[in-house]
Amino acid sequence: MKLNMKMTLAALLLSSQVVVAQQSNATEKLDPIVQSIVNETNNNSQLENLAFELLDVIGPRLVGTPEMEQANDWTIDKFKSWGIDAKKQQFGEWASWQRGITQVEMTSPRVKSLESMQLAWSPATKKAIEAEVVVLPNVNNPAEFTNWLKSIKGKIVLMSQYQRTGRPDYQVKEFALPENYEAYKKQKEEDTEAFKTLVKNTGYDNTTLPEALEKAGAAGIAISNWTGIMGANRIFGAKTKNIPMIDIALEDYGMLYRLAKNGKAPKVKINTQSKSLGTAKSFNTIATIPGKEKPNEYVILSAHLDSWDGAQGATDNGTGTITMMEAARILKKYYPNNKRTIIIGLWGSEEQGLNGSRGFVYDNPEIIKNTQAAFNQDNGTGRVVSIQGQGFVDSYDYLTRWMAALPKKVSKNIETSFPGMPGGGGSDHASFVAAGIPGISLSSNSWGYGGYTWHTNRDTYDKIMFDEVRNNVIAAAVMAYMASEDPELVSRKKRVLPDGQKWPEVKEPKRKGTN
Template sequence: MNSIFKVFIFNLLLLPSLILAQDQETIVKNIMDETYNNSQLEQLAFELLDEIGPRLVGSPQMQQAHDWAVDKFKSWNISAENQQYGEWRAWERGITHIDMVSPRVKSIEGMQLAWSAATPKKGITAEAIILPENISDSLSFANWLPNVKGKLVLTSMPQPTGRPDYNWEEFATPESFEKMKKERDEQTTAWNDNIRKTGYTSRTLDAALEDAGAAGIVQSYWSRAFGANKIFSSRTKNIPTVDISLEDYGSVYRLALNGKKPTLRIYAESKDLGTAPTFNTIARIEGTEKPDEYIILSAHFDSWDGGTGATDNGTGSITMMEIARILKKHYPNPKRTIIVGLWGSEEQGLNGSRSFVHDNPKIVEGVQAVFNQDNGTGRVVSLGGQGFLNSYDYLTRWMQPVTEDIKKHIETNFPGSPAGGGSDYASFLAAGAPAFSMSSLSWSYWNYTWHTNLDTYDKIVFDDLKNNVALIAIMTYMASEDPEKSSRERAVLPLNRRTGEPMEWPTPRDGNRKGGF
């Protein structure tokens, strides 16, 4: 065989790998270009957050969001549908307006809690009272309870400061900062002990006050950040529960404590709509060679409704939608099927994703990878192996083409250990599927936006979201092209720090199919 022919044969054998490398380079380049030069994230955020708003499970806005997502996917030539998995108490928020009318007039910053009862059409005007400060036992509290009849009851501890700790740490003397924290801890302990002596817990007290004839419940769940309160659900059935800002609450509380008998007027409009179906929005780009193996782009679609659910989890949802759009445009024929799962009712216990896992064992069996995002607006900075022994091999292989300016921010932990909850990837992990949290930089998420009234469009950092789109889109492409199926071999789990016993793999659970009642 002459040397020219040998070179010809060598090049012929090398050609497929060269073509493959060129294809990979082209697709990655196109993904990057589309991500940064033709991003649709801002428009998606506007439509989801400003036009539709918060997405409380069972609300008309949640249904509107599901329908919007299906239409959006179809406009990109991606098949999509809303898959019902259960039903929930249907409720719609209306206007809340709160004023102090005595001993002076002031409009109060606040809102009713989710699933709160409405006030009568003319509202409620009533004196605001505080709980007894030194309850001796449950009998003495039972004897006091008739005092709440016709009153608005303040049930939260008044905060000694509205400044977050970082602000004290920056400006106070060390002695003053430590003194404040010590006094706050003592006040909190005394408050909790006082509640315990009522014979009720913080979860059962509101119902007891309602049964005793209270006109409404007033609380303030401060999030330890300027202007931020966490907004959850009411625990009363027929009287309204409102949350008001820290200083408005503190002012009313001090007036009541000093015998000034503050009077509040509350208008709270809401509608109890009976029962509503609950859905997951599922979109699919069908695989061409291994259609029964799957990469799942995962994000929960529902939110609490104090703000508009921007960083929890509007950002995760639009990130996964944008990835699907880009892949459909530049990688329309993936080897494996790509599924986008926008889950319902994550906030009440991963109900949408748990139901999907329970109802779709064949899909779970065929999972190549689940990429989930659910913790704010920051760039991805952490990726763990979730207890899969060989996760390092395939995750780093899939990250290889990602540009260094994205990868350099990411810390990895292999093999790691499986999460038992927290977000929807845990639903898949419990069933043994390789599922990974794309954990983001905080941007003060836990204090300022997690379940608060400040979780709004203005908190989104679109540059970081674009980095996440590029990262996950490239990893999805690489996972789809990988000739190997990802290993599910589990590592030996470390000891539980609390019990000293070996950790156990989480157990699968079905979702709540009928909730909120």
């Protein structure tokens, strides 16, 4: 009897909560098209399937790889299935490389598989190589280092700083005694400075040192580019031409370092089977929904399709890509009489310097001249929490007008800043800002983006928070709708920048790249 009463009370409470929620929603009167956007986003979302096809089936999308062009082709096919015309637009070409297996194991003083990954564009080993591991020496000057280089022929060199602990700072701060935490911070600072001095004394830096090691006959180079978060390492490009360059997880790297430092002469076997495929064309995917009243004026939905390839590129920038694709699908369905042409630009080679979006701006001056705004989403899986005017004097007027159409559930979380400062290169909105176009960054909540997923081996599908991404679909679609409906092209008047700063300039993209 008591159980039934509890169940009844719980049911009544749940029912009352639903009624309150329905009444709350009913009190907010949305534009009919906005309401359709919200309903479709929440009740018929395609985001999970888009993420599956992009991230699980295609995977990482390093510029120049077959997977990057596969992603271009997939996005075009998907747009066309929604009745949206799309094509590839070439902006350059890149060294074509395809990741293969990475197998690394310690063979002495005991056998252990190591968590590791070859760096992008790393040469393959062809067949497995086995060699002793050594660490960089403490030298006082370049002459001493040059002498040491004579001893590394046929050996694998550990090139990164040794970390005393793999625990993140916040965990040490939470659990250690205050005096121990202060001692830990002091030791960490000293270790960092000591390693900087060590590298400086070699006469090289982290960019030129691999070339010197390779020239001296090293069999391979291993680093551990740790982010400071347990398990997360950044995976960038190799700096060698003929020998493998790999990243090893902090735990395994530390073990090798200690063994080598203590005279145990550890040996490692490396087998990397990547492929160099010559040169490949580099493309943007450009999808277009023609305007019905002002077809020669444009609103752009922007995200970069490429990624680094240490993982799937889920939050950088799979989430931005699927956000803009889903927004386009919904706009095509519920905004059939779009006033201006809506362009969806999915850019290539953002990671090497905004090359795709810069190419689009540089190669399409007539479109850029008549662009109302470009809305860009890049930085992770979180809901949009910040919009600023990018240095345009009148941005307060039009952005607040467009944002007024957003559901309160979306807009209440967004902080604004006007007129703000022009973006200088952090993501693709900066390419449009440089051209004097309101390139609006839909900046999102972190969810650990900077330390955990940005360019790391942990940027995977499971890190996506789809409720947050649905929020961003609504934000992007509604803002594009409002910008399209605005009677006139908005003001592009630029603010006077402080301290003699200059407005960013339009830059031609890198048309040919290696790594």
